[in-house]
Amino acid sequence: MNRRRLVIGTVVLSLALAACGSSSKSTSTTGTTAAGGTKTFSGTITLAVNPWDGSAANAAVAKVILDKQGTKVNLKDIDENAVWAALDSGTIDANLEVWPSGHAKDIETYITTKKSVVDGGLIGPTGHIGWFIPKFVADAHPEYTSWEGLKSDAAAKYFATAETGNQGQFLLGDPSYVSYDADIIKNLNLPFKVVTGGGEAALITGIDTAFKDQKPLLFYFYTPQWANAKYQLVSVKLPEVTAACTASAAGQGKDGKYACDYPTDHLLKAISAKLETKNAAAFDFLKKMKWTDNDQNTVTRYKNEDGMTMAAAAQKWVDANESVWKAWLT
Numbered sequence: 551m552n553r554r555r556l557v558i559g560t561v562v563l564s565l566a567l568a569a570c571g572s573s574s575k576s577t578s579t580t581g582t583t584a585a586g587g588t589k590t591f592s593g594t595i596t597l598a599v600n601p602w603d604g605s606a607a608n609a610a611v612a613k614v615i616l617d618k619q620g621t622k623v624n625l626k627d628i629d630e631n632a633v634w635a636a637l638d639s640g641t642i643d644a645n646l647e648v649w650p651s652g653h654a655k656d657i658e659t660y661i662t663t664k665k666s667v668v669d670g671g672l673i674g675p676t677g678h679i680g681w682f683i684p685k686f687v688a689d690a691h692p693e694y695t696s697w698e699g700l701k702s703d704a705a706a707k708y709f710a711t712a713e714t715g716n717q718g719q720f721l722l723g724d725p726s727y728v729s730y731d732a733d734i735i736k737n738l739n740l741p742f743k744v745v746t747g748g749g750e751a752a753l754i755t756g757i758d759t760a761f762k763d764q765k766p767l768l769f770y771f772y773t774p775q776w777a778n779a780k781y782q783l784v785s786v787k788l789p790e791v792t793a794a795c796t797a798s799a800a801g802q803g804k805d806g807k808y809a810c811d812y813p814t815d816h817l818l819k820a821i822s823a824k825l826e827t828k829n830a831a832a833f834d835f836l837k838k839m840k841w842t843d844n845d846q847n848t849v850t851r852y853k854n855e856d857g858m859t860m861a862a863a864a865q866k867w868v869d870a871n872e873s874v875w876k877a878w879l880t
Contacts, residue, residue: 589831589879591619598633598645599625601724602750603860604774607849608646608673610864612839615875621832629726633820634659638666640824644836646670648820649677651813652728654800661820668826670819670836675843679772679812681720681731684757685782687766696787697738700768706741709768717743721769723753730799730808731770734788737809742768754854757781774843776850787811838878845874 595616597609613623626642630649634656636642650657660667683694691708693699700718709718720742722729735742747753753769754777760767761781771783788811795810819836826833845867852863868875 589834591616591621591831591835593829593832594622594624595643595825595829595832596624596626596641598636598642599627600630600633600645600647601627601726603776603850603853604675604846605645605647606860607846607853607864608839610860611841611849611867611875612646612836614861614864614868615878616832616835619879621829629724630728631656631726634667637820637822638664640822640828642822643825643829643832644670644819644821646673646819646836646839647675648818649679649728649815650818651799651815652802655802666823668821668823670821672840673817673819674840675774675817675846677772677774677815677817679770679815681768681786681788682771682783683766683768683786684760685784686761686764688784694768694786695784697740697789700740700742700786701738703741709742709766711745713745714743717741718768720744721753721756721767722746723770724749727770728802729770730803730812733798733803733806733808734810737807738789757783774846776847776854779847779851780855835878838880839875840878841874845871 597612599606599609609623609625613625616623626636628636628642630645630653633642633645634653637645638660648657657669661669681697688695691699694705694708699705706716706718709720710716711719713719718741720731720735722731722744723746725746725748729744732744734740735744747756747769753771756767757769757771757777758781759765768786771778789809791810791813795808796813798805798808799813819839821833821836825836849860849863849867852858852866853860856863858866
């Protein structure tokens with residue numbers, strides 16, 4: 551009888567201690583999951599915004615939804631290279647659009663080796679960087695739709711500007727973008743010079759001006775991007791991606807040997823490992839967040855064609871797509 555009482559007392563004490571331990575753990579973090587699987591959103595997190603509208607749209611939509619749930623979201627403008635150290639330290643909690651082919655070294659360092667950053671899964675859109683010309687250029691000079699056709703002096707003269715002299719101009723966007731274009735031009739012996747336009751908006755202004763003035767333009771561009779639906783663009787065929795180019799990209803092109811097309815990227819999310827403890831509900835939400843190219847382009851079109859702020863554009867998408875984002879909260 552005494553033995554039975556001792557056993558029961560030990561079990562009761564163990565259960566009590568376990569309950570206390572569980573309670574202590576749940577109150578040490580914000581954004582916890584309550585009994586029955588209901589999430590409690592609270593606290594504050596910081597999301598990266600890289601210098602292109604797709605990244606800004608991802609972060610703005612996450613902010614609209616999480617702010618409404620009770621988790622305050624701050625947005626931080628930062629380029630795609632500098633963000634890794636911030637994720638490592640936890641000063642930024644997540645970057646919602648990583649183009650992995652340009653960040654193999656960062657992924658190896660921070661996700662695989664240090665494990666200070668977590669692979670948050672795919673955000674949804676598929677990305678591809680490439681070289682483009684306006685359709686009116688391709689119609690007049692179909693030879694310029696391939697890199698071989700750009701090797702001539704005639705091509706250099708056709709695309710030349712006052713800034714590039716006897717070379718053709720190749721227009722790049724933001725100087726922080728992962729870009730192998732100078733190496734591609736050098737290694738393929740193309741008579742072109744890279745000119746930095748100065749950001750995504752400036753790049754699109756250059757494209758818009760080319761169409762309005764019917765002037766030739768060869769430029770760096772990418773999908774997903776809302777402007778692909780506005781302008782008739784034709785991609786320029788570059789050499790297929792080789793093992794040597796993949797190896798060069800793994801070193802972020804520092805060997806100067808890149809001479810291929812850009813690879814297709816399945817865009818992923820990078821989340822600071824510290825967020826899982828700091829704010830479990832927000833961490834889980836960001837891992838579940840996933841939408842389509844069309845969703846992202848819809849938000850960026852609202853901003854650029856309808857003249858809305860990115861915050862207003864995100865709110866408009868959220869209001870119309872509850873069936874999509876509700877699943878991110880469960």
